[in-house]
Amino acid sequence: MTATATLADTFAEKAKLVSAVVSTVKSLEEAFDYTVDLCAKKEACKLLISGCGEPLSPPAEGLCETKQEKVVAAPALPAAQFKAFKKRCDESGFKLLQKGMRDNLGGIDIGFTVADWGIADTGTLVIDSSSEELRLATMISEIHVAVLPISKIVADTAAQMKQQVALMRKTPNYTAFVTGASRTADIERVLALGVHGPLELHILLLED
């Protein structure tokens, strides 16, 4: 087994430990298909899982009502890829957004990103989130789908540190280490996923 393959295995193992769903894809197109399928399978009453079915105060209730259709966002995709993805979404009747996250703060179904690095020993994604649209897509989505090129997986944070410092020197910068879905154990120490951010994190390891 090659060193990269071992790192990918470790990454997958660690990410799964924190409830991430990890799959392998051969191409970006396959990742689009995965995302569209996921969106299709997602509950019809879109925001139910994120709390819109609960008895809420009027302002919070109002925010829930802003979302009426299934929405996917992929803010950082290059034009050609975005176009291909949009075609797939259109076919399935989902809206694909490139920008305008602030108009969708009630929530979107899926945020789609390509991660910059993967840290194997903790199953962590490193995502340069300096773009506000990209950042918000990974925060307000109920499911975050992140594509991680296998060649970008390193053993630990030390192995990526130089690049990270370089990133932080190019200001402004906002980098996120993302490990699993948003979680809390603040009520009776019972683990609950999706308190503010995504309820699910899907990682697609891209064979490159």
Place this chain on the structure above:
Amino acid sequence: MQTAQNLTQYRDELKGALSNEFLRKAMDNFAVAYRGSRVRAFTGIDVETLVSQIATAKDASISRLDQLFAEFKEKAEKAGVHVHLARTAQEANEIIGRIAENADCKKIVKSKSMTAEETLLNHHLEAKGMEVTETDLGEWIIQLRHEGPTHMVMPAIHLSRFQVADLFTGVTGHEQDAEIERLVKVARRELRQKYVDADMGISGANFCVAETGSLGIITNEGNARLVTTLPRVHVAIAGLDKLTPTLEDALRVIKVLPRNATGQAITSYVTWITGPSECQASPDGKKEMHVVFLDNGRSALAKDPIFSQVLRCVRCGACANVCPVYRLVGGHQMGHIYIGAIGLILTYFFHGREAAKNLVQNCINCGACKHVCAAGIDLPRLIKDVHARILDEDGHPTQSTLLGKVLKNRTLFHTLLRTARLAQRPFKTQGGFLRHLPLIFDKSQNFRALPAIASKAFRDRWPEIRPRVDKPTMKIALFSGCVQDFVYPEQLEAAVRVIAGQNVQVEFPMGQTCCGLPAQMMGETEASREVARLNMTAIDAADYDYIVTSCASCASHLKHAYPRLAGEEGQVKAQQFADKVIDFSSFVHDVLGVGEEAFTGTGKKTAYHSPCHLCRGLGVIDQPRELLRDAGVEYVPTEEEDVCCGFGGTFSMKFPELSAETLERKLKIVEESGAQELVTDCPGCVMQLRGGAERRGMRLNVRHIAESLAERLK
């Protein structure tokens, strides 16, 4: 928040916490679960090395906070951040209030910041008519209840789902089910609206990285990401101690912090923010970003040779997680704002003597906190030092001054003990306990039977039992400690039998006295120093190969505290003395190499209690257990062997209710194991455990390991 006026009031509040069943159960479950998850999280990691690297790196930063601040400021300002330095908590609040006013901000969302708790920032902003919403779920819950956190990482750990459901019913105007999953979702929706409305976000920072002028923020919920993204103004508040030279230093801390806090390899989110990023909510498309550094005594602390290490704290909360006292009473009784062992110390420096004076006495000195501290802070010692300082400032209570005076005069001390023996004679039971509590004790002490003073002290028996060895291979000095000398001389006699059979010349220098730990525990530093001097004079270390003691507490105190107490002048002698100090089990097992061949016969089913000052104080883990096995004893391992028995010397006198509860749990575990005998390495633990077993009517023989071994010698 702990605000009792005096110790009596504090004790009453502690009793109140003890009778809170939900709290007790929640804390207990947490304490047990935490132990396991921490061990799992650190599997395969050399924690000791990591912790010592963190300590070294932190110390280096602490020594040059000014430089780091300047470097951070330069880098951050270059990136467009406004950097402020607040001398006091009030100043920090005013700066932040002004930022909000200048930018015309009315609605504020906040992610968790202990520093903002320290300055009581919310009160300040609310008084200005601003609406402040905490977005960390636990923080939001306690904000709705108008109370402070009870844990630095899990602020609402003291509350039940039912209490949360009631709160949320109030917030939403709809009846809420007490179902955790749904309550979390309700919070998600309610708070989402708050982010949308907010014009200012306030966050804390776990790291302020000087080399790049970046903030590092650790969260699980992801709320800090929304707080720092959606509103048009971002203000971060951070103590100066959060300045970190490099990303490398920060990443090292991240290896330990989440593992130590919650047993996670890493939190869900680690966010690195360098400069104001784009912000579509701002008129100019760019965020307004401020970093407010809080001094509030940190610069002065940084220069203190003893206390500067408290600035190493990374706020993981582990010192509370393992504290047997926290486990009983929770964070509202175990901190003013900062919780747990570190809280006892920080309260004195950040919130003053009045807030700290009762709290700081509530340490059982078991060392569990020091053992897990992510930054290797010597917490128990610093807690004692704070206590001593408060006494020096506030005046020493008569009792403690008296104890100090008596201990300083060995002849007087020993005469008093002998007099007490005569006085108690009519009250002594056959089992060696006192039939009634002497009048000086409060009836709350009745949870354990107290032992009677022995009819003949060890020192008086010594001339008769002193072993004669023809050609000794080494010469040792025995250090008895008060308890074995005057209460349990038979333990020391047993120890002598085990040792002398190995061709060792044993001496008992008569000038020795109490080790001084009780004085230290009472905050009587002067007495403790004087007693140390007396002992080091009585036992000239150069004259012996080892100084052996079968009291774990004495051993740990002699070894660690003496060099510190000696001061510069006596440093060398004290270190030589300390280097020769060894506990009984290690001496017999490691030095004398006593093994199976020395013993005969089979033993009873025996449980072992690992004294705090042995397993953590001296790092002695395997030796006593191996000796038991070698001696043919049927050793049954039990849960929580290394958790304190609740004695803590003078602690059990001051906080008998806490001592009793800790003891109860311990004995229950031993009872469930079916052991007939319980052995340990410390006469203090024997006193507590045996007295408790007697009161519970257990048929459990509690004794010192030396007795168990001596009985089986060939």
